[in-house]
Amino acid sequence: MNNLTINDTICALATPNGVGAIGMIRLSGSNSFNITSKIFSKNLLSAKTHTAHFGTIKNEGELIDEVLVNVFEQGKSFTGEESVEISCHGSSYILQKVLTLLLENGCRLANPGEFTQRAFLNGKMDLSQAEAVADLIASQSNSAHHIAMKQMRGGFSSELKDLREKLIHFASLVELELDFAEEDVEFADRTELNDLVNNVLEYIRKLAKSFELGNAIKNGVPVAIVGQPNAGKSTLLNALLNEERAIVSDIAGTTRDTIEERIIIEGIDFRFVDTAGLRETEDYIEKLGVERALKQVDESAVYLYLFDASKLTLDEIKKDLEQFPSDISQIIVANKTDLLDEKSLKVLKDSGLEMVYISAKHKDSLDDLKERLLKTIDADQLNSDDVIVSNARHYDALIKTISALEKTKHGLETGITADFIAMDIRQAMYELGTITGDISTDDLLGNIFSKFCIGK
Amino acid sequence: MNNLTINDTICALATPNGVGAIGMIRLSGSNSFNITSKIFSKNLLSAKTHTAHFGTIKNEGELIDEVLVNVFEQGKSFTGEESVEISCHGSSYILQKVLTLLLENGCRLANPGEFTQRAFLNGKMDLSQAEAVADLIASQSNSAHHIAMKQMRGGFSSELKDLREKLIHFASLVELELDFAEEDVEFADRTELNDLVNNVLEYIRKLAKSFELGNAIKNGVPVAIVGQPNAGKSTLLNALLNEERAIVSDIAGTTRDTIEERIIIEGIDFRFVDTAGLRETEDYIEKLGVERALKQVDESAVYLYLFDASKLTLDEIKKDLEQFPSDISQIIVANKTDLLDEKSLKVLKDSGLEMVYISAKHKDSLDDLKERLLKTIDADQLNSDDVIVSNARHYDALIKTISALEKTKHGLETGITADFIAMDIRQAMYELGTITGDISTDDLLGNIFSKFCIGK
Numbered sequence: 001m002n003n004l005t006i007n008d009t010i011c012a013l014a015t016p017n018g019v020g021a022i023g024m025i026r027l028s029g030s031n032s033f034n035i036t037s038k039i040f041s042k043n044l045l046s047a048k049t050h051t052a053h054f055g056t057i058k059n060e061g062e063l064i065d066e067v068l069v070n071v072f073e074q075g076k077s078f079t080g081e082e083s084v085e086i087s088c089h090g091s092s093y094i095l096q097k098v099l100t101l102l103l104e105n106g107c108r109l110a111n112p113g114e115f116t117q118r119a120f121l122n123g124k125m126d127l128s129q130a131e132a133v134a135d136l137i138a139s140q141s142n143s144a145h146h147i148a149m150k151q152m153r154g155g156f157s158s159e160l161k162d163l164r165e166k167l168i169h170f171a172s173l174v175e176l177e178l179d180f181a182e183e184d185v186e187f188a189d190r191t192e193l194n195d196l197v198n199n200v201l202e203y204i205r206k207l208a209k210s211f212e213l214g215n216a217i218k219n220g221v222p223v224a225i226v227g228q229p230n231a232g233k234s235t236l237l238n239a240l241l242n243e244e245r246a247i248v249s250d251i252a253g254t255t256r257d258t259i260e261e262r263i264i265i266e267g268i269d270f271r272f273v274d275t276a277g278l279r280e281t282e283d284y285i286e287k288l289g290v291e292r293a294l295k296q297v298d299e300s301a302v303y304l305y306l307f308d309a310s311k312l313t314l315d316e317i318k319k320d321l322e323q324f325p326s327d328i329s330q331i332i333v334a335n336k337t338d339l340l341d342e343k344s345l346k347v348l349k350d351s352g353l354e355m356v357y358i359s360a361k362h363k364d365s366l367d368d369l370k371e372r373l374l375k376t377i378d379a380d381q382l383n384s385d386d387v388i389v390s391n392a393r394h395y396d397a398l399i400k401t402i403s404a405l406e407k408t409k410h411g412l413e414t415g416i417t418a419d420f421i422a423m424d425i426r427q428a429m430y431e432l433g434t435i436t437g438d439i440s441t442d443d444l445l446g447n448i449f450s451k452f453c454i455g456k
Numbered sequence: 457m458n459n460l461t462i463n464d465t466i467c468a469l470a471t472p473n474g475v476g477a478i479g480m481i482r483l484s485g486s487n488s489f490n491i492t493s494k495i496f497s498k499n500l501l502s503a504k505t506h507t508a509h510f511g512t513i514k515n516e517g518e519l520i521d522e523v524l525v526n527v528f529e530q531g532k533s534f535t536g537e538e539s540v541e542i543s544c545h546g547s548s549y550i551l552q553k554v555l556t557l558l559l560e561n562g563c564r565l566a567n568p569g570e571f572t573q574r575a576f577l578n579g580k581m582d583l584s585q586a587e588a589v590a591d592l593i594a595s596q597s598n599s600a601h602h603i604a605m606k607q608m609r610g611g612f613s614s615e616l617k618d619l620r621e622k623l624i625h626f627a628s629l630v631e632l633e634l635d636f637a638e639e640d641v642e643f644a645d646r647t648e649l650n651d652l653v654n655n656v657l658e659y660i661r662k663l664a665k666s667f668e669l670g671n672a673i674k675n676g677v678p679v680a681i682v683g684q685p686n687a688g689k690s691t692l693l694n695a696l697l698n699e700e701r702a703i704v705s706d707i708a709g710t711t712r713d714t715i716e717e718r719i720i721i722e723g724i725d726f727r728f729v730d731t732a733g734l735r736e737t738e739d740y741i742e743k744l745g746v747e748r749a750l751k752q753v754d755e756s757a758v759y760l761y762l763f764d765a766s767k768l769t770l771d772e773i774k775k776d777l778e779q780f781p782s783d784i785s786q787i788i789v790a791n792k793t794d795l796l797d798e799k800s801l802k803v804l805k806d807s808g809l810e811m812v813y814i815s816a817k818h819k820d821s822l823d824d825l826k827e828r829l830l831k832t833i834d835a836d837q838l839n840s841d842d843v844i845v846s847n848a849r850h851y852d853a854l855i856k857t858i859s860a861l862e863k864t865k866h867g868l869e870t871g872i873t874a875d876f877i878a879m880d881i882r883q884a885m886y887e888l889g890t891i892t893g894d895i896s897t898d899d900l901l902g903n904i905f906s907k908f909c910i911g912k
Contacts, residue, residue: 016474016546019593021571021912023471024478024543052506052526063605065592070508070526085543087480090472091593093601115477136521137475137547145549149519456477 010110012455020090049073080122113452127437142267214390220269224296227306236360310339329376404428466566468911476546483540505529536578569908583893598723670846676725680752683762692816766795785832860884
């Protein structure tokens, strides 16, 4: 922990850029009250914590703004430091002026993420919680918000604490043995050790596996829609969009001018990429646009293969499906079932292919399709109390922990000496410690917080 | 004043849309504490005014956010009503959720400008002050900020109050005469009345005239740069831009991707429009691109005629200048003076044309040019304590006041009866009253506040 970096007082715009009724500038550091008092019409040095003060900000007699100032005592703020919030009129000119005045009076402009970094350095949160602040701000769906909030509130941290305690117990058993190494005694029952490491491994593997869902939730689930021309891809997208449009359009920042259509289903952000522009060509293989479709499927977590059930034969369907890789979740969707007779339907159902039967035009059975989509990412986990890992850095650390624990396990199995086993366990504990920041380096912190915006 | 409209509690996002560390939602109305308490982890009903409260917002057990809530008692807030400010994490998802919860618990989404409108209706400010809030938020230059701040602080209002008092004095003199109309007595000395009306007229004319500067400051001063190819238009623009770039680029929201270049000189926002694309044609008249240049000059407050002093003859210059209208401020700029010999310079100086002599390439004498630009809008007024009118509605009301006062004056001169004179004075007082909102209609208020953003 580098105390040098948190000796000064920092300031930054905390609200988004742009014109609004109010714009807020935040200060943190031991001179916050003092510096603000220099430019504010009231002296804040003896102001009580958590009080709001209306007054003016002047620069050499020139009135810059009428503002509201909130003060927070050391230990009672987000960063843990003496802090001030200045709410100005939301003019970029005014905010710029006030920031300039603060800089002239002894503040330093905050680095990206420095407020949150200080909260971490001052012990107000661990590293995984600090990272969750950024995720929380970026969250645009119910589930992304849910995961980030849980992480910010320390859900993940307490799981990790449990794990570390188990490992410490393990290590103590092994190291006890080490202390008596000369006497060649096995204090630690190998079976007990084995059970313990299996137990922890299983748990961490589960956490690591949850990253599949966590990552999908955080970054959205890319879904490719492939199929021949006139299979009804656009109709399906529009049908899904229309049903959910209210939810999607309520969320600001949704980009609509890409070829992606984002549809939030039960709080999960699915990013549908339509294989547009495949309609003009003649040749059958070309028609399917295998190359482009394949590329999109490769980049997706799931692909929907949509076909016109009233036209395509089973052979044609199977021929289409052969083109696609087998390692990506597949949903086969028979469309236009409203045009289908009983006999043809039976042929499809007897084919052995698992399919969803819909009519995009009539919005029939879209719920079946949604359910299948949710199944591909194992969305049920969301409803449990289990922690879901959504941060790639945490996932990476978990994978490294697993590797160290597997070495430990191998060591136990092959009867390696206790000092080597102890080393592997220490490695596992080290990796877990990087998640919470119990183990951290300036480089690591710099890397994490530089991805934050200024003002966070 | 329509009290029906201010019986409910309104809410809106007060900070700009977009991702930031903090986003603030504002409530105003008699149920603000009550509604907020329903979704907040602490009861605010007995909270002291101007205090900040940290807690959580939940929706049916689901944690939405950790927030900071500021409370303001009735009479002690911006709107004059009981008010609450909720500072959330700056996620559009969270802000949307919190707004939804507030609506579900009895809030109504605020109309554009409704917070400021309530401040007006509750007597916290007059109409011209309320209008200044919007101007203040939109201000992007030192001078625009200066004018808006002065108006918001009531500088204009007190001037108008003085004027109204003078008119009331005038009216009382005339109406005293009216009371005794039967007796055909002249209580009011006609000379005194005449002096008074002249005095007020002169003052209001001065206010109305200040709108020229005020409007230029508020909306920027459009400057057309015209001249033949290779006169150095781009070099000049770049030279001006480079010197002032630091100031311009510091201000967020500056649009750079139009053909306009905005350069703030001594706090005034000049919008330079280059007559680009005139370089390709052959014919001399065509080369000057008279048509396009003329159109741009017509839409400008000032035009710079720039010429290559080392190439163009005086006749050619005069021929160029004949093309432009005489009612728009003109600045003739002789460029490339570094390539000029003494003799040629003397020819120009003896021409009788007022010119600025510069070298854009060497950044010579750019200050002379800036000074000339500032002179065209009479920027010296800015340094005086005089009120500068920047609002088109106010200007319109002032022009109508002048018209009524001129009628009054004419009436006095032609010996019209006192009742007609009194009518004209009442008309003048009515027009002035619309500026401060002493006279207002729902239509007028609707028209003014609908131009505000939601949340103001």
